[in-house]
Amino acid sequence: MTTSNSGSLGGQTVLEARDVAVHYGGIKAVDGLNISLPAGKIAGIVGPNGSGKSTLLAALTRLVPLTRGELILGGRPYHHKAPHVVARHGVSRTFQTVRLLADRTIRENIALATDVRRVDKPPTRKQLEEQIDVAIERTGLGSLQKRRPDEVSYGVQRKVEIARAIANNPTVLLLDEPTAGMNRQERNQISELMVKLRQDGLTQLLIEHDVQMMVDTCDYLYAMNFGVLIAEGEPESVIKDAAVQEAYLGTRGSKKHA
Ligand SMILES: Nc1ncnc2c1ncn2[C@@H]1O[C@H](COP(=O)(O)OP(=O)(O)O)[C@@H](O)[C@H]1O
Numbered sequence: 666m667t668t669s670n671s672g673s674l675g676g677q678t679v680l681e682a683r684d685v686a687v688h689y690g691g692i693k694a695v696d697g698l699n700i701s702l703p704a705g706k707i708a709g710i711v712g713p714n715g716s717g718k719s720t721l722l723a724a725l726t727r728l729v730p731l732t733r734g735e736l737i738l739g740g741r742p743y744h745h746k747a748p749h750v751v752a753r754h755g756v757s758r759t760f761q762t763v764r765l766l767a768d769r770t771i772r773e774n775i776a777l778a779t780d781v782r783r784v785d786k787p788p789t790r791k792q793l794e795e796q797i798d799v800a801i802e803r804t805g806l807g808s809l810q811k812r813r814p815d816e817v818s819y820g821v822q823r824k825v826e827i828a829r830a831i832a833n834n835p836t837v838l839l840l841d842e843p844t845a846g847m848n849r850q851e852r853n854q855i856s857e858l859m860v861k862l863r864q865d866g867l868t869q870l871l872i873e874h875d876v877q878m879m880v881d882t883c884d885y886l887y888a889m890n891f892g893v894l895i896a897e898g899e900p901e902s903v904i905k906d907a908a909v910q911e912a913y914l915g916t917r918g919s920k921k922h923a
């Protein structure tokens with residue numbers, strides 16, 4: 666078993682997955698992965714559909730059971746903890762598909778997330794309202810906060826998901842294809858948002874197919890195929906890697922992700 670080289674970026678590791686596997690019956694969705702998220706950096710994962718990216722995120726948030734492996738947050742193993750406990754420890758995520766409550770306003774949808782109280786330092790009601798304000802301001806949703814999800818575009822709905830994920834002041838933010846279905850301008854806004862959050866020191870993991878966005882946004886890149894890592898390192902060199910090119914453009918790959 667090899668360990669990740671992302672330590673070459675320097676600094677501390679916030680979250681680490683060691684030899685993590687998730688098997689669904691005979692399907693080895695994730696099959697022995699080592700990744701580490703360096704503090705205050707943006708790590709990325711690329712890989713064709715079905716390569717196990719979303720399953721890895723589900724494993725990191727404890728939403729699926731591990732077949733084997735270890736998860737470590739801030740130096741402490743957490744692979745036996747329940748998902749809500751992991752969330753309370755500051756691991757926040759967005760889902761690949763939009764999950765908003767249709768009969769609540771955008772602000773209410775964002776506020777719901779703050780019910781996950783932090784274990785280290787529970788915020789006061791006033792602090793929570795401020796966090797919601799900051800999340801809304803950051804995502805540019807100020808003028809839309811009283812609307813309901815069905816009154817705004819799909820791109821805006823996705824921004825609400827991100828606002829909800831950051832409203833808890835997470836320690837680690839995991840984003841599963843946050844810009845899917847967005848136009849170029851909206852994609853750039855999300856990329857800029859992630860860079861701003863990095864300036865604030867937030868550790869992030871981004872799953873996206875948009876190669877340009879990944880190269881522009883990520884400090885370190887992992888490439889997956891068939892549940893395992895096929896490359897990792899500096900984003901530009903990972904994208905150029907022969908095995909990564911083959912996974913995306915080879916006979917089995919799909920051109921639309923190139
Ligand atoms: N709940 C599940 N039950 C059975 N198989 C699953 C389940 N979720 C994902 N898979 C399978 O695991 C593999 C990886 O899927 P996924 O993690 O969604 O990949 P990606 O996010 O990279 O597209 C696929 O073969 C998929 O069909």
Ligand SMILES: [Mg+2]
Binds near residue numbers: 718719720761
């Ligand atoms: Mg996925």
